[in-house]
Amino acid sequence: MTYWDYNAAAPIRAEVATLLSRAFASSGYGNASSVHQEGRAARARLDAARAQVARVLGCEPKEVSFTGSGSEADALALVGAWHMRPQPERRRVVTSAVEHPALLGAVAQLEREGAYVVRVAPGPDGRVREADMLEALTPDAALCSLMWANNETGVLQPAREVALACRQRGVLFHTDAVQAAGKVPLSLREVDADLLSLSAHKFGGPPGVGVLMVRKSVDVRALTPGHQEGGRRGGTQNVPYAEALALALALADAELTETTARLTTLRDAFEREVTARLPGVHINGGAAPRVPNTSNLRFDGVEGEALLIALDLEGICVSSGAACASGTLTPSHVLRAMGLSPAQARGSLRFSMGPGTTEADVARVVDALVRHVPHVRALAG
Template sequence: MIYLDHNATTEPAPEAIVEMVDAMERAWANPSSMHVPGQAARSLLADARTRVARFLGCAGAELVFTSGATESNTMAILGALAARRAEGRTRLLLSAVEHPGLLALAARLEAEGVPVSRIPVDRQGRIDLAAAQALLGPDVAVISVMGANNETGVRMPLAELQALARGCGAWLHVDATQLVAKAPLHFATSGIELMSVSAHKLHGPKGVGALLVRKGLALPSLLNGRQERQRRGGTENTPGIAGFAAACDRAAMTLADDIARMAALRDRLQAELLRTLPAVHVYGAQAERLPNTLCVRFGPLHSDPVLGKLERAGVMVSSGAACTAAGTAPSHVLLAMGETAEQAQSGIRFSLGRDTTAAEIEATVAAVYRAVGPMLGAAGLAVPEFSTSPQPALADAMAA
């Protein structure tokens, strides 16, 4: 199996599994308890908080452990709207290409009477900063954007958005789920007020994440309780948090090298697909993208049969189109980028990981050609005979 769906989730790192098992065996007590076993769990929690905060570039007191980015996003949006209502700031501003979970929250709030504005993106998937500026006003409580899009990998102009937010007095919330371990993150120097992350995107466990809250912000809790400085009630998931910390430690050790390797492999995959097949469209090709992400459309081919053929060939990738009871719904991201409904059902996302190898990329190119070539031929496109690239073998190029 060649796994190229790391934007969906990553395999837990061995270090994370070891620390989670150790936490379940050694620090299984409630960290709120005052007895010796409880204090052992509290000590583990404090140590993990320090390590995660160090990786994310924030103070430990700014870190609120949650069940993952969906909860963190909800806590950030609802909290910001509640905290700023007395100032007359009631409007939510977000991009048109946010994660479906956050868009669903926005739709719910809109149905409840909360003003919501959506920032369009251009053909490359980049936020339209002029449109964002035009939508700003003294009633905006919070601007919420992804640091990088999960489908296309297109990165958003966070520094420019932060400047716009500060200029109108709005808070900026960044869903950094896809940025973590694929780009340097330093919350302290970013100027961002709120940031969401998930552990399972950087080889940690599912069911744990964090919301980073800038010091001095009075953010109401989503779940009431005394845990997490009364900002997030509920007994802390100590095994998950321990695994989160181990994953952060592991990512910090090789972050720069991992980013460079993934970018080189992604670029080679893109170049080889463009070389070997006709009518390959690369989404966000002119934009700054995550180093590991390649989203393409193979001519007029619908994503479903392509995904099926690749899975049977042992290559695990995904589509941005959503499965519904009525069939496949177009990707809202590709629609926002100006694609037709048919085209928006055709996107295929390859998302590499830090352990992806050059040999896997070469095998993927061959598998895609065998799966997609005949389908493009049947659609009337001229498909060249497959040949090994005249460029140096990828493994040799990486070594050089």
């Protein structure tokens, strides 16, 4: 198996698997809200995990809230902050047209509740122009959300500059950093966000746990009422999963310099070989700054799903730029926003590498593409 779908889910790190195995095999089963010794022990573990995440982000531990996923963190950030915004007369929400579906779903909910939503389109390179975002930040803007890195193309967005502009204009700023974690330095000194979302399974933690960082000056209304997580998320905390997220994030951060350099080299070699050996191949987002592990390639005259299946039969796992909804193939909203036609979007595949990727993997995937692309093109006729 050659697994090149790290942007969908990264394999659980061995250290994290060991932590979870020990946690579930131990006798430590206290509720972190209980006052007896088992509860206090669980609370201490939860606090340690919170502090570990805060050290990586550069925030205070009390600003870290654990959630059930990155999608929940996005929804809590947008919907929760909207309902607690300090100036209710401000009703504009600014975001981009290339956000994750979870974020766009939360924005659509706000729109139904009376928000005026501006979805800023990217340029052909997949990057939203800073000037376009700033133009949309009119005096009636209450909330702005711009992802740090795109999940499909890997394109890095101008989150730092937009966050600064929001700070200057009194607009709450959220960034979905789910695809940035473990790929670029993840510091609030770099992107001065009021709210920031993470998801453990993108950097070697388990699925089912995420983080929303909320600055202490910001209020959010809980989606699930309760006293836990500072009143931001009701429900008994999953202490082992919080510990697992914190460990995975710390390990990814510690390895970042080496991982970034190695994956950049592998990605560039992959793209160079594929475009040299196959005609009609284009790199979606290739002209913009990107995270080091992601290549989104468009193959002229190819149905992406057919090529994906051909690769899968060889044990090569990648992702299509299209999703199947109600039996209908729907082109990627990200690629369509970049100006690609439906056919071009359907002819694109995402290749996302990770810490386990090797030079041999690159050679294997390139060889498979060189063999299969002409055949799939011929079938498309």
